[in-house]
Amino acid sequence: xxxxxxxxxxxxxxxxxxxxxxxxxxxxxxxxxxxxxxxxxxxxxxxxxxxxxxxxxxxxxxxxxxxxxxxxxxxxxxxxxxxxxxxxxxxxxxxxxxxxxxxxxxxxxxxxxxxxxxxxxxxxxxxxxxxxxxxxxxxxxxxxxxxxxxxxxxxxxxxxxxxxxxxxxxxxxxxxxxxxxxxxxxxxxxxxxxxxxxxxxxxxxxxxxxxxxxxxxxxxxxxxxxxxxxxxxxxxxxxxxxxxxxxxxxxxxxxxxxxxxxxxxxxxxxxxxxxxxxxxxxxxxxxxxxxxxxxxxxxxxxxxxxxxxxxxxxxxxxxxxxxxxxxxxxxxxxxxxxxxxxxxxxxxxxxxxxxxxxxxxxxxxxxxxxxxxxxxxxxxxx
Numbered sequence: 001x002x003x004x005x006x007x008x009x010x011x012x013x014x015x016x017x018x019x020x021x022x023x024x025x026x027x028x029x030x031x032x033x034x035x036x037x038x039x040x041x042x043x044x045x046x047x048x049x050x051x052x053x054x055x056x057x058x059x060x061x062x063x064x065x066x067x068x069x070x071x072x073x074x075x076x077x078x079x080x081x082x083x084x085x086x087x088x089x090x091x092x093x094x095x096x097x098x099x100x101x102x103x104x105x106x107x108x109x110x111x112x113x114x115x116x117x118x119x120x121x122x123x124x125x126x127x128x129x130x131x132x133x134x135x136x137x138x139x140x141x142x143x144x145x146x147x148x149x150x151x152x153x154x155x156x157x158x159x160x161x162x163x164x165x166x167x168x169x170x171x172x173x174x175x176x177x178x179x180x181x182x183x184x185x186x187x188x189x190x191x192x193x194x195x196x197x198x199x200x201x202x203x204x205x206x207x208x209x210x211x212x213x214x215x216x217x218x219x220x221x222x223x224x225x226x227x228x229x230x231x232x233x234x235x236x237x238x239x240x241x242x243x244x245x246x247x248x249x250x251x252x253x254x255x256x257x258x259x260x261x262x263x264x265x266x267x268x269x270x271x272x273x274x275x276x277x278x279x280x281x282x283x284x285x286x287x288x289x290x291x292x293x294x295x296x297x298x299x300x301x302x303x304x305x306x307x308x309x310x311x312x313x314x315x316x317x318x319x320x321x322x323x324x325x326x327x328x329x330x331x332x333x334x335x336x337x338x339x340x341x342x343x344x345x346x347x348x349x350x351x352x353x354x355x356x357x358x359x360x361x362x363x364x365x366x367x368x369x370x371x372x373x374x375x376x377x378x379x380x381x382x
Contacts, residue, residue: 008048008059009034022062024079028103031060032126037304039161041109041124045070045117054304055161055296070119077113077120086207091115100189100205105129110165110191127191131173132166139167140309142343143292147174152287152314153246155233157258158294163307164255165191165231167294171253172229176201181226186216188231199227217241221248230254236271243280246287260347260370261291261312262332265322285323289314295347297354297368300361306354308368310347312336348375355379 022030031041031051040052046067048059080101081087090097096114101124103109110125134144146154154171156164169192176183181199188206195201202223210216213230214237220228221244232255233239242252258264265284272280291312296305312318317335326332336344347370354360360368362379369375 008061009051024076025103027062027076028109028124029106032103032107034058034060039126041122041126043068043073043076043122043124045073045119045121054302055298073120073122077122080109080111080122080124081113084208087113090207098189100191108191108193110189127165129193131192131194132170134170134174137163137166137170138307139170140311140343140345142311143171143290143309144174145343146171146290146292147178149251149289151246151249151251152289153242153252153254153284154290154292155264155288156253156255156292156294157260157264158255159257159259162294162296164294167292168229168231168253168255169194172227173197175199175227175251179226182224183227183229184220184223184225185229186210186213186220186231187229188213191231213238214241217245221245221250225250227251227253232256233268239268239271243283243287247283258293259295260293260310261336262326264291264293265332281323281325285319288322293347295368297351297360298364299359300364306359308347308350308354309345310336310350311343311345313339313342313344315339315342346370348378351375352379356382 027049028041031049032038034051035053037053038051042050042052042057048062048067050057050059081097081099084099087097087099091113096112099111101109101111107129108127110127112123114121156167158164172183172194175181176194176197176199179199183199183201185203186206187203190203190205194203204210204216206213206216217230217238218241228245228250230238230242233242242254246252256264256267258267268284269277269280293310295308297308298305312332317338318332321330321332321335333346336346351360351365351369352375355362355365366372366376
């Protein structure tokens with residue numbers, strides 16, 4: 001098998017002679033066979049189908065075809081969207097849409113279809129059929145404490161592809177396994193499927209089960225959930241409802257596309273108008289319990305990537321930083337460093353440990369650091 005980013009990967013499609021005649025499910029299954037580590041499938045006119053492995057794109061060879069045509073990607077998009085009228089309407093009106101798609105017994109996908117240069121392109125995120133565990137994700141042991149949180153807000157943050165959805169799924173599964181709660185999720189689209197365990201779990205998908213996040217969340221407050229999980233906080237209205245839910249005693253789990261704890265607080269506060277911002281600071285300071293920020297860093301041995309987490313917990317010092325705003329000597333990073341005995345940790349401290357142990361090389365560690373110059377000086381002293 002070719003290594004990621006090198007020669008195209010050859011996949012056998014028995015009895016198939018060209019891309020146009022390969023049924024979409026067969027094509028997807030063949031691409032998944034390229035590697036056990038495929039994270040994304042990408043279809044773009046003028047390029048062969050591609051898979052992403054450990055963050056690197058690699059082409060998949062299809063018999064009789066060197067590149068996809070506009071008709072190919074349009075046909076694949078139509079197969080993935082199916083009869084979802086809302087998705088079709090969204091694609092026409094907004095130029096992109098999100099849907100979920102499943103290959104029974106193999107995988108589920110979070111699919112984004114979008115228009116570029118007048119043609120369809122498709123990105124499919126692979127969602128495993130089995131729920132991730134703390135062990136499989138190698139999450140810090142102290143995060144098991146999240147399952148014991150009774151109310152408030154727990155956020156998992158990071159850039160695209162940082163593993164936020166997997167961590168949220170592992171946290172939710174731990175709660176599901178340990179508590180007799182009513183759990184309600186609102187997702188766009190549903191990713192991991194959660195069966196009833198000790199808890200009863202209801203999962204609602206935007207567009208197919210509910211028109212939008214706001215309506216689903218307003219309804220959730222009348223559906224007696226103990227835990228509410230929202231796939232992603234995207235706007236002010238969603239944040240407002242989740243603050244309200246946390247203030248009313250619910251445990252709220254969600255994600256945001258922010259790079260660290262400090263930027264997460266800035267994003268939340270900045271979502272509201274200036275006259276509202278101090279009130280939001282005070283409300284969030286009282287309701288947040290954890291902010292878990294993630295980055296996936298390539299390993300030295302090229303065997304994949306390792307998750308690095310920044311963990312911010314609620315205590316008197318961190319709440320003060322959120323409520324009063326950060327200032328010299330009273331930043332969230334200062335608070336994390338002063339509270340490591342409570343299970344908090346910061347990115348550069350964890351990256352330094354990985355560099356010293358040889359798991360991550362120095363150059364890579366500095367690329368993923370929050371403050372490369374400070375980390376470089378620290379590593380040079382040791």
